[in-house]
Amino acid sequence: MMSFSRLFAVFRKEVWQLKRDRLTIAMILGIPIIQILLFGYAINTDIRSIPTLVLNQSHTQLSRDLLSDLEASQVIQIKGYATHIQEIETKLRQGKISIGIVIPPDFERRLQDNERSAAQLLVDGSDPIILGAAKLLTAMPYHHHSHPPKQRGKLFDVRHYYNPEKRSSMNTIPGLIGVILTMTMVIFTSISLVRERERGNLELLINTPITTNELMLGKMLPYVLIGFFQVSLILLLGHLIFEIPVRGQLSDVYIAALVFVAANLTLGLLFSTLANSQLQALQMAIFIMLPSILLSGFMFPFDGMPQLAQWIAEILPLTHFERLIRGIMLRGANLHELLAELLILIGFTLLTLTLAIKRFRKRLD
Amino acid sequence: MNSNYAIQCQQLTRQFGDRVAVDHLDLSVPKQSIYGFLGPNGSGKSTTMRMLCGLLLPSSGQAEVLGLKIPKQAEQLKCRIGYMTQKFSLYEDLTVHENLKFMAQAYALPGGMRKNRVEEVLQQFQLQTQRKQMPATMSGGEKQRLALAAATLHQPQLLFLDEPTSGVDPQSRRDFWESLFELADSGVTILLSTHYMDEAERCHQLAILDHGHKAIEGVPSDLIADLNAWVIKIENRSIATLKQHLSQLAEVVSLSQMGNYLRILIPKHVTAPLDYLQTHLGDLQQQSIRATVIDPSLEDVFVMATHTQPSQLKMTGEQSI
Numbered sequence: 001m002m003s004f005s006r007l008f009a010v011f012r013k014e015v016w017q018l019k020r021d022r023l024t025i026a027m028i029l030g031i032p033i034i035q036i037l038l039f040g041y042a043i044n045t046d047i048r049s050i051p052t053l054v055l056n057q058s059h060t061q062l063s064r065d066l067l068s069d070l071e072a073s074q075v076i077q078i079k080g081y082a083t084h085i086q087e088i089e090t091k092l093r094q095g096k097i098s099i100g101i102v103i104p105p106d107f108e109r110r111l112q113d114n115e116r117s118a119a120q121l122l123v124d125g126s127d128p129i130i131l132g133a134a135k136l137l138t139a140m141p142y143h144h145h146s147h148p149p150k151q152r153g154k155l156f157d158v159r160h161y162y163n164p165e166k167r168s169s170m171n172t173i174p175g176l177i178g179v180i181l182t183m184t185m186v187i188f189t190s191i192s193l194v195r196e197r198e199r200g201n202l203e204l205l206i207n208t209p210i211t212t213n214e215l216m217l218g219k220m221l222p223y224v225l226i227g228f229f230q231v232s233l234i235l236l237l238g239h240l241i242f243e244i245p246v247r248g249q250l251s252d253v254y255i256a257a258l259v260f261v262a263a264n265l266t267l268g269l270l271f272s273t274l275a276n277s278q279l280q281a282l283q284m285a286i287f288i289m290l291p292s293i294l295l296s297g298f299m300f301p302f303d304g305m306p307q308l309a310q311w312i313a314e315i316l317p318l319t320h321f322e323r324l325i326r327g328i329m330l331r332g333a334n335l336h337e338l339l340a341e342l343l344i345l346i347g348f349t350l351l352t353l354t355l356a357i358k359r360f361r362k363r364l365d
Numbered sequence: 366m367n368s369n370y371a372i373q374c375q376q377l378t379r380q381f382g383d384r385v386a387v388d389h390l391d392l393s394v395p396k397q398s399i400y401g402f403l404g405p406n407g408s409g410k411s412t413t414m415r416m417l418c419g420l421l422l423p424s425s426g427q428a429e430v431l432g433l434k435i436p437k438q439a440e441q442l443k444c445r446i447g448y449m450t451q452k453f454s455l456y457e458d459l460t461v462h463e464n465l466k467f468m469a470q471a472y473a474l475p476g477g478m479r480k481n482r483v484e485e486v487l488q489q490f491q492l493q494t495q496r497k498q499m500p501a502t503m504s505g506g507e508k509q510r511l512a513l514a515a516a517t518l519h520q521p522q523l524l525f526l527d528e529p530t531s532g533v534d535p536q537s538r539r540d541f542w543e544s545l546f547e548l549a550d551s552g553v554t555i556l557l558s559t560h561y562m563d564e565a566e567r568c569h570q571l572a573i574l575d576h577g578h579k580a581i582e583g584v585p586s587d588l589i590a591d592l593n594a595w596v597i598k599i600e601n602r603s604i605a606t607l608k609q610h611l612s613q614l615a616e617v618v619s620l621s622q623m624g625n626y627l628r629i630l631i632p633k634h635v636t637a638p639l640d641y642l643q644t645h646l647g648d649l650q651q652q653s654i655r656a657t658v659i660d661p662s663l664e665d666v667f668v669m670a671t672h673t674q675p676s677q678l679k680m681t682g683e684q685s686i
Binding site: 010203 | 415418419420421422436439440443444446448450452453454455456457458459463466467468470471472473515
């Protein structure tokens, strides 16, 4: 029989302890704020201000228009003008520039010619991100070419297409909710039971009539509330700083988050029953954290990963949450459409909770 | 089983790998009494208590605590027993009041009663002024009072106290024992372990444990009266030489220096211990040695019980019960 009194006893004790645990409180607040600023601003896969050198042999109005449009895209930043092709090659080798643009003397004639490209891009291909940006740039002359010159102004309105900044943080910040919850939730519960054992409180605790179920749930509940708080904080910061919309239902976001938080907390509890020390529990948490961040689709597109990595990713709760949260927040999907992901998370939660309860003995041996 | 006993166990055994921590222990603890376990570290005191609480599974043997089969009915037992662990196990980062509130709720005391009981034990164990204090900043004696308060909060019929007074000053220990007798008078059975002789002597019943065996059991004053050995006090100017010589004698079971004299134990089967000593003094005979038979103490009982052969011990034990 579940006793509400005993469950509440554990819950209230956890809250009292949490209240005095400044490091944990700092973690609850600090991790979301730092991560959101870090991923929102600093760690940015958007391509901006690539140092570029130009060799313009055409000297026509059209070539100058093209260059100013390219620069207006903010993808490249023109560092100067070369007089010779060798100059570009030298600076590329020295790493002073990453892209060289060569506009040949017969640029305007080439534009009319389907067989030949109008201009040439010299790219430092050692950085795949820059290579990717260059590929995007090559679309421009073609684009221009396929339309009559009189529509030129509209064609070169590249800012709309080539300002990927918004898209990146849009994808990152909803995904970040999952990463932050993984980082904090697993650690909270994986430490909590081991800490009782390390400090000698467990011997007292298991001698009370508190049942294993009451203990596990009592330890989880405070962190469910903290998880909700973190989700709200990220949504708020995302909205205020990066104007991230919630296109689906806000309630769906919270339901998905609730299930995901529960999955992480029960995983932490399971770790807690396996570990002998807080350090071990932390190591286990990190063991799950890294693959979660790398394989879940948060950092790299899921479809591009090798089969084995995809299989591993399917086991990780974060993978399913990323699909849920991006679907709800960015594509405006409802939970009904993403039910499979939600059910997998619920299944994961029930399985880990059962294992944790099975593994936990109210005994010392 | 007999309902006059709070605890009864037969052939209770617990092994940790190759090591036998508790070895075929028979135990009967009468209700409303203070029963003591006296023994050195590693003699199986804590292991026995933990088995009786249901915290450890016995390797073999039966135990019945308050009429419940252990470990099978251990969960039912939890509400009826209190357990004070050897190491302070309440929360160092919760205040005295919070710790007690937590325990009251953990034992699911009825809402109205909870507050009253917490206030009652705060008063009973003189903790009112410390209610906002964290145990981390409290003295050994205060922590011990808090631990006992927490263990008795739900008014258990049986208390297990595992070395409750280690690291506590003498005055606090005396006060603590006053509380224990009050509890026993109110009908609580107490099983406690100790390695202090003076405390062991205060118990109604005592069992001396050695290597997981019960070496001897009985009322402390009876155990002392029935000691199967002579206690002899020997004085001499050069104690060191005397000590060296006596320690080699076959019949000297134990020998300890007490300031200016030696205290030795000689088994009762040596009918004239002083004569025995005289004839075996050898070179030392010339010197002026004063030997007298004195009254035994509980420590002598302890030394005899833990130093002699198990077969002899068993006889002594049976005589004294």
